[in-house]
Amino acid sequence: MLPNTGKLAGCTLFITGASRGIGKAIALKAAKDGANIVIAAKTTSAHPKLPGTIYTAAEEIEAAGGKALPCIVDVRDEQQISNAVEKAVEKFGAYTIAKYGMSMCVLGMAEEFKGEIAVNALWPRTAIHTAAMDMLGGSGIESQCRKVDIIADAAYSIFKKPKNFTGNFIIDENILKEEGIKNFDVYAIKPGHPLLPDFFLDELPDEVTKKMESHGAVPAFKEGKQDTKSRQRSGPVEETFRIVKESLSDDVVNATQAVYQFELSGDDGGTWFLDLKSKGGSVGFGEPAERADVVMSMSTEDFVKMFSGKLKPTMAFMSGKLKIKGNMGLAIKLEKLMNQMDAKL
Numbered sequence: 001m002l003p004n005t006g007k008l009a010g011c012t013l014f015i016t017g018a019s020r021g022i023g024k025a026i027a028l029k030a031a032k033d034g035a036n037i038v039i040a041a042k043t044t045s046a047h048p049k050l051p052g053t054i055y056t057a058a059e060e061i062e063a064a065g066g067k068a069l070p071c072i073v074d075v076r077d078e079q080q081i082s083n084a085v086e087k088a089v090e091k092f093g094a095y096t097i098a099k100y101g102m103s104m105c106v107l108g109m110a111e112e113f114k115g116e117i118a119v120n121a122l123w124p125r126t127a128i129h130t131a132a133m134d135m136l137g138g139s140g141i142e143s144q145c146r147k148v149d150i151i152a153d154a155a156y157s158i159f160k161k162p163k164n165f166t167g168n169f170i171i172d173e174n175i176l177k178e179e180g181i182k183n184f185d186v187y188a189i190k191p192g193h194p195l196l197p198d199f200f201l202d203e204l205p206d207e208v209t210k211k212m213e214s215h216g217a218v219p220a221f222k223e224g225k226q227d228t229k230s231r232q233r234s235g236p237v238e239e240t241f242r243i244v245k246e247s248l249s250d251d252v253v254n255a256t257q258a259v260y261q262f263e264l265s266g267d268d269g270g271t272w273f274l275d276l277k278s279k280g281g282s283v284g285f286g287e288p289a290e291r292a293d294v295v296m297s298m299s300t301e302d303f304v305k306m307f308s309g310k311l312k313p314t315m316a317f318m319s320g321k322l323k324i325k326g327n328m329g330l331a332i333k334l335e336k337l338m339n340q341m342d343a344k345l
Contacts, residue, residue, distance in 0.1 A: 001186055002153035002179055007160050008033035012092040014085070016075055019043045020052035021130035025148035026155045027057065031066025038088045040073035040081070050131045067092075110167030118166040120158055124151060125173040127196040127332075129189050141329060142189045144196035150176070150187040196329055235268035236304045241283045244274065244307070244337075248281035252337065258330040261292035266300040276337075294326040294334070307338050 008030045017023035019041035027037045039054045039061070046053060054070035061068040069091050071084035110119040127133060129145035154172035157179050158165070173184065185191040256276040263271055273288035275281060298306070302321045305311035313335050316322035324331050 012036040025152035029152035031064035263297040
């Protein structure tokens with residue numbers, strides 16, 4: 001674990017989502033230095049499945065040695081954000097550090113505020129265990145995750161750096177290695193257990209990536225329970241599956257070991273499958289021969305956007321455009337394959 005140095009004493013942090021999970025972990029880490037924390041979150045009363053409110057977080061922050069200002073903030077509401085900032089300035093004078101979920105804005109803001117405010121993005125290498133992960137991943141998912149402490153330590157490392165450290169996209173594990181951390185088992189929920197790669201990081205081995213880029217093996221469509229009309233189908237969904245098929249190989253199958261079923265609505269829709277469990281892998285129209293591990297339901301338009309990189313699966317899921325039934329861990333694995341499709345679609 002990265003030790004506290006006291007460097008954030010008197011600094012004010014504006015942290016969105018600080019009532020629980022990663023946001024709260026960052027807040028508590030800074031509070032140990034004696035920092036002021038603005039807790040900008042929506043939860044004011046306890047949720048039956050998601051413990052923690054802005055008020056309980058404030059109590060923990062002050063118990064850890066910091067000062068807290070709980071503010072009711074929905075980040076989609078500009079007025080609530082403005083109100084929270086005003087309250088922060090009134091109570092603490094100003095805020096010096098902010099944590100937002102805004103990776104897309106990093107480069108532009110870093111350039112705009114160069115020399116005044118440092119803007120960086122921080123991302124985990126592996127899945128992080130939070131209440132939300134329990135809800136998405138189901139029972140047992142925690143053994144494949146790291147604790148929120150690793151993000152808190154990585155954020156703390158960034159906070160200590162000068163303002164000219166800006167415009168960076170940082171992986172938690174990498175920056176902690178620079179800090180001299182060697183034992184990452186201390187961050188694991190279950191030390192020694194294989195960890196689930198994060199949603200957005202490409203963790204496929206180099207040899208798999210190279211084979212996918214050269215289209216690798218070209219398996220035939222699997223017969224299974226396919227609809228007899230499958231050979232007459234054409235359109236963007238058919239084309240997407242054709243490209244996916246050409247990218248399959250035994251290495252991809254061995255790394256995934258799952259059967260996916262897609263229930264697509266709209267033009268060129270229907271039931272489709274992607275078998276990444278049988279030798280060589282296969283795709284096709286209709287139900288798979290083997291029961292699917294994951295069933296994904298969405299429109300054909302969003303399906304094509306998702307495989308071409310224009311719509312992130314996690315965002316599709318959180319916005320309700322994508323519904324998932326089955327093993328969430330295997331659903332996350334599929335996203336790695338989608339990342340390889342971007343250049344081809």
